[in-house]
Amino acid sequence: xxxxxxxxxxxxxxxxxxxxxxxxxxxxxxxxxxxxxxxxxxxxxxxxxxxxxxxxxxxxxxxxxxxxxxxxxxxxxxxxxxxxxxxxxxxxxxxxxxxxxxxxxxxxxxxxxxxxxxxxxxxxxxxxxxxxxxxxxxxxxxxxxxxxxxxxxxxxxxxxxxxxxxxxxxxxxxxxxxxxxxxxxxxxxxxxxxxxxxxxxxxxxxxxxxxxxxxxxxxxxxxxxxxxxxxxxxxxxxxxxxxxxxxxxxxxxxxxxxxxxxxxxxxxxxxxxxxxxxxxxxxxxxxxxxxxxxxxxxxxxxxxxxxxxxx
Numbered sequence: 001x002x003x004x005x006x007x008x009x010x011x012x013x014x015x016x017x018x019x020x021x022x023x024x025x026x027x028x029x030x031x032x033x034x035x036x037x038x039x040x041x042x043x044x045x046x047x048x049x050x051x052x053x054x055x056x057x058x059x060x061x062x063x064x065x066x067x068x069x070x071x072x073x074x075x076x077x078x079x080x081x082x083x084x085x086x087x088x089x090x091x092x093x094x095x096x097x098x099x100x101x102x103x104x105x106x107x108x109x110x111x112x113x114x115x116x117x118x119x120x121x122x123x124x125x126x127x128x129x130x131x132x133x134x135x136x137x138x139x140x141x142x143x144x145x146x147x148x149x150x151x152x153x154x155x156x157x158x159x160x161x162x163x164x165x166x167x168x169x170x171x172x173x174x175x176x177x178x179x180x181x182x183x184x185x186x187x188x189x190x191x192x193x194x195x196x197x198x199x200x201x202x203x204x205x206x207x208x209x210x211x212x213x214x215x216x217x218x219x220x221x222x223x224x225x226x227x228x229x230x231x232x233x234x235x236x237x238x239x240x241x242x243x244x245x246x247x248x249x250x251x252x253x254x255x256x257x258x259x260x261x262x263x264x265x266x267x268x269x270x271x272x273x274x275x276x277x278x279x280x281x282x283x284x285x286x287x288x289x290x291x292x293x294x295x296x297x298x299x300x301x302x303x304x305x306x307x308x309x310x311x
Contacts, residue, residue: 007194015197021141024191028135034069034128038091038100042072042124045108052115053077054107059166060159062129064139069128071159074107075121075167084172084307085119088300089160092145092176092266094130098280098289099177102296110301118304121167126266127156136188141195145178146264157266164269171270175278175303177296180205180246182283206245207284208237208254209295212267212277215257222274222306227254229302234280234287234295274307 006012009027010020046056055077062069079085090103103124114120125131127144137143138154147154148161164171182205193200209230213223227236236254237245248256260268260275267275278299280292287295 007190007200009191010194010197013197016141016195020195024141024195025139028133028139030132031134032132034125034132038104038125038128038131039070039072041104042074042107049074049107049111050077052112054111054115054120059123059163060155063155064129071123071126071128071156073121073123073163074111076115076119079119079167079169081169083117083119084304084311085167085169086114086121086304087164087171087174087270087272088120088122088177089126089174089266089269090123090177090296091125091127091131092156092160093136093143093178094125094127094132095134095136095183096177096179096181096280098179098282098292098296099278100125100131101289102177102280102293102300105293106297106300110297113301114304117308118173119167119169121163121171123160123163126160130156136184137191143192145266148266148269149264152264157264160266161269171272172274173303173307174267174270174272174275175300176265176267176276177278177299178280179282179292180210180279181281203246204240205283206237206240206281207286208235208281209299210237210245210254210256210279211299212279213251213255213257214267214275215259216261217273217275218251218257219274220252220255222303223255223276224252225306226276226278226299226302227252229298229305230254230278230295233298234291235284237279237281274303276303
């Protein structure tokens with residue numbers, strides 16, 4: 001079924017140019033505060049984190065308003081080559097709320113358990129403008145989570161890649177925190193189709209948590225450990241009648257795989273062996289915002305615990 005929903009910007013069948021992108025940007029609105037909701041809580045725990053040997057560092061800022069949108073990460077003050085190194089990323093898609101607040105919750109409540117056991121880097125909110133406007137794209141109508149490659153057109157992605165490159169010993173684990181929301185079907189996928197001059201074909205949103213592994217490096221046992229951990233907190237998304245989740249084959253309960261590097265996804269950014277993308281469903285009638293945050297924390301801790309047990 002083609003052109004079921006026509007997006008109000010652009011001409012059917014034609015890619016957006018600068019005028020359409022400017023019209024889209026003009027339609028966006030600030031709906032919440034990155035400074036109040038993210039920066040202030042992060043700064044409030046700065047001394048607590050410092051006692052654990054974790055520093056809050058600024059690794060960049062968005063050019064649209066550098067003072068409003070500084071980019072912060074929490075990282076180990078020193079890196080021990082004998083320990084595994086873990087990256088946690090939240091808010092690559094700024095509208096995916098539990099990714100950001102799950103990362104903050106992990107730092108507030110769980111970092112103390114791991115600070116002496118692993119080298120840690122947590123980028124709490126990769127796309128702060130997207131967080132404030134509750135948007136998937138950045139101000140240039142670019143998806144940061146399709147932009148993790150050399151000479152990236154998304155400054156959010158480029159800044160995170162530079163942060164990753166600054167850690168010389170590399171990474172062993174990466175947990176990239178995301179959500180799949182009803183607005184994916186209502187807004188973001190129709191906008192994507194319009195931007196690219198393609199037909200919009202509706203899909204379905206799975207009810208529950210699922211994880212995305214790497215087609216080239218699936219690490220099934222690692223993904224299962226994450227699903228097992230999260231299932232103690234919230235429900236896991238079932239496969240649809242085609243045996244799929246969002247159009248991809250379910251390879252085990254609650255897990256699908258994507259070609260991460262080919263798609264320019266954030267979870268490919270380190271090239272590490274153990275990586276996963278979490279997908280929480282915040283619009284489920286069976287889940288609360290607090291439960292969604294806890295599901296993200298459970299994914300992080302389950303991933304770290306699995307790899308620690310191997311070493």
